[in-house]
Amino acid sequence: MSLLKTSLSTIDPALGPSLGAPAEPSAGRPAAASAGVATEQLALAGPRRRWRVSDQSWARAITPVALLAIWQLGGMIGFLPTRTLSSPASVARTFWDLASSGDLAAHLSASLRRSVTGLALGILGGLGLGVAAGLFKLGEKIVDPAMQMLRSVPMLALAPLFVIWFGIYERPKILLIALGTTYHIYVNVYGGIRNVDSRLVEAGVTLGLTRRGLLRHVIVPGALPQALIGLRLALASSWLLLVVAEQINTKEGLGALLDRGRTFMRTELIVVVLVVYAVLGILADVFVRWLERRALAWRRTFAGQ
C-alpha cells in the first residue's frame, strides 16, 4: 500500500490528491453499511437481571394447573365419568382422610423403609462392583459381563423367583430393589472412572501423587459427575421397583394401598398413590440436583436460556 502510494506520487505529483485521498476509504476499507449490505440493529438489553430469571418460575405451574382444571371440569360436565376417574376434589378429600387418620404416614413409611434399604444396598453393591471394574482390568473382566447380563433381565420376571428364594415378607422386596438399582450405580461408577482424563492422571503422577492421592484428588472427583447421574437413575428406578415389589403379599405400603383401590374400584385411592409417587419422585430429584450443585460447583455448563 505504502509502496504503491509513493510510486504513484513520484510518477505524477498532481495525481496524488485526486487519486490518493478519495481512494483511501472506498478501496482500503470495507464499503459503508448503506452501500447494499443488509445490516440489523441488535437489541442489546444490558446485563441480565436476576429477578427476570426467577420471575419465570410461574411458567412451570401452567401445565399442571391446566390439566387439573380440565380434569375437574370434565368430571363436572360428565365428560369423565367418576367411576372411570374420580374428580380432583374427591382425590383431595381421600388424601386428606388418609393423611389425617395417619394411614398415609404408615403406608408411606413402610414403603420408604423398603425403598431406602434396597437403594442403600444397591448403592453399596454398585459402588463396590463399579470401583472394582473401573480401577482394575481383572475386575472389569470378572464383573462386567455379569452386570451387562443383569441389565437385560426384567426385574418383574425375577419377582416370582425371589418369592421362592426369599419368602413373601420384606426380604424379596428389598432385594428386588437392591438388585434393580445396583446396575445403574455400577455402570455409571465404572464409566465415570474409565472416563477420567488420563492426562490429568499423568499430571498427578508428575506432581508426586501416590496411588491413594490419585484416587482421592483425581479419580474420585473426576468420576463423581457420572456417578451422580447413576444415583439419580437409581433413585428413580427404586420407586418403579417398589411398585413391582409391593405386588408381593403386602399389607402395608403404597403398593398395598394401590391394591386396595383396585379391589374396591376406588379410583381416587389409586390417584392419591400416584400423586404420592410423583411427589416423592420430584423430591428425590430435587435432592440429587442439590447434591450435584454442591459437589459439582466447579463445572461450567450450559444452563439454558
Place this chain on the structure above:
Amino acid sequence: MSDLTVAPVEVRGLARAFDGRTVLSDTDFDIARGEVVALIGASGSGKSTILRVLAGLDLGAEGSVRVPRRRAVVFQDHRLLPWKHVWANVVLGLDGAGRPQALAALAEVGLEHLADAYPATLSGGEAQRVALARALVREPDLLLLDEPFGALDALTRLNAQRLFADLCSRHRLSALLVTHDVEEALLLAHRVLLLDAGRIAAAVDVPRLDHWDRDSPSFVELHTRLLASLGVDHARSRPNA
C-alpha cells in the same frame, strides 16, 4: 543446594521403540545446573518422547538416564484439575504446603488474585501461568516443558516467554524445553539440541547476546542456520530487511 560439579541430567545411549518402530536411538546429552536446553525438531522427531522419559512417565525406554529426584513438568495443555481451586491445584501433591505457599508461587506469575477461582474460568494464558506456578512451587532441580507456550495466542505467548526467562534467571533453573519454534528456543535457551529422525543432529550454543533483540545479526544468523537444518532452506523474510 550445594554446587555440584556433576550435571543434574545425564542421558546416555537413550533409545525408544514403539511396537518395533524406533522413534529414538543413541541419544546422549547433559543438562548442567542452571542451564536451559531447548529441544527442537519437526513433529515425530522424538522430542516429546525424550521429555516423557526424563519426566519418568515412560519407563519403556532403553539406555541410561539420570535425572534429579525433584522435577516438575509443564505440559502444552495446562492440566489443572477442574474441581480444585487454583491455589489447591498449585500445591497439589506437595506435603506440608498450603495456601501461603500457593499464594507466593502465584504472586511470582502475577496471578495472586485468581487463587480462589476455578480453572474453567481462566483464560488459556492464565491457566498456563498457573501451571508454571504449580511447577515452580516444587522448587524443582529440573523443569521439563513440553511446548508450554504452543497453545497460546501470539501476544500471550510473548508475555509468557518473558515471564519464563525471568523466572529461569531468578531461580537458576535447569530446564529442558521442548518446542518446534526456533525463535522461542533461541530466546529462552542456552543451548539448542536439534533432533532429527530420533537422533541429535546438532547442538548449538546460543551466545549470551541480547536475547530479546531479534534483529541482531547473530540472532538472525543462528535462526537461519537452525531453520536450514530443520529443512526450511530459504532465508526468513523480514518486513524491514
